[in-house]
Amino acid sequence: MPRIAVLGIDGAQLASLATFLDVFDLVNRYGAQQYADREILPATLEVRVLSPNGRPLATQCGRSFPVDDSIAALGPPFDLVYAAGFEIGSALDLAARLQGLEPVCAWLQRQREAGAVIAASGAGVLLLADCNRPGQAALFVRSVLAGWFFGGILERAAGLGALVGIGALVYFGVAFAIGGIDREAISSLRRKKAPQ
Numbered sequence: 001m002p003r004i005a006v007l008g009i010d011g012a013q014l015a016s017l018a019t020f021l022d023v024f025d026l027v028n029r030y031g032a033q034q035y036a037d038r039e040i041l042p043a044t045l046e047v048r049v050l051s052p053n054g055r056p057l058a059t060q061c062g063r064s065f066p067v068d069d070s071i072a073a074l075g076p077p078f079d080l081v082y083a084a085g086f087e088i089g090s091a092l093d094l095a096a097r098l099q100g101l102e103p104v105c106a107w108l109q110r111q112r113e114a115g116a117v118i119a120a121s122g123a124g125v126l127l128l129a130d131c132n133r134p135g136q137a138a139l140f141v142r143s144v145l146a147g148w149f150f151g152g153i154l155e156r157a158a159g160l161g162a163l164v165g166i167g168a169l170v171y172f173g174v175a176f177a178i179g180g181i182d183r184e185a186i187s188s189l190r191r192k193k194a195p196q
Helices: 014-034 094-098 102-113 123-132 136-150 153-177 183-193
Strands: 003-007 046-051 080-083 117-120
Touching: 003 014, 003 102, 014 046, 080 102, 080 123, 094 123, 102 117, 102 123, 117 123
Parallel strands: 003 046, 003 080, 080 117
Antiparallel strands: none
C-alpha cells in the first residue's frame, strides 16, 4: 500500500491541507466500492498528516489542524510527500519565514533519497526550492512579486488566472493518475448527458 505524507508547517493554508486529504480519501472509498461485490479490499493508500514537531498546526485562518505524527517518527519511507502551502507573512520576507526549517529540509532530503516523490503547492514550492538551494527561493519571490506590486490590474489577473489553472490541472492530474477519478464513470456520465 502506498504511503503518503501530507506535511504542514504553522501558517499552513487549510485548503492546501484538506484538498489533498479529501482526494486521497475519495481514492480509498471509491476503490473499495468498485470491488465491494467481489471482495473486501483494504485501503488503497495510507495517508499521514505530519508536522515538524508532532503538535497540531496553527493554520493561516487561525484554526488548529490535527496531525498524526512528527517528521521525527520512525517508520518506512513514504512514497509521496506533499508539502502544503503556507502563509509567508505580511512582510513577504521569505528568508525570515523559512528560518528554523532546516530539520524539515533534511527530512525531505532523506525521503527523496529513499525514493519518495516530493510535491508541493503554494509557498510549499518555495520551501522545496529553498531546501535545495538556500536563499534562492527568496530571490525568486522578489522577482515575481515585483511585477505584482508594480504591474497593472490585467497583469495581476493574468497571473492569478495562470496560477489557478495550473493548480486545477495538477489537482485533477494527480486524482486521474492515481485512479481517484474513475474513467468508466466519466464515460457513463457523458453518455447520459448526450442529446438523444
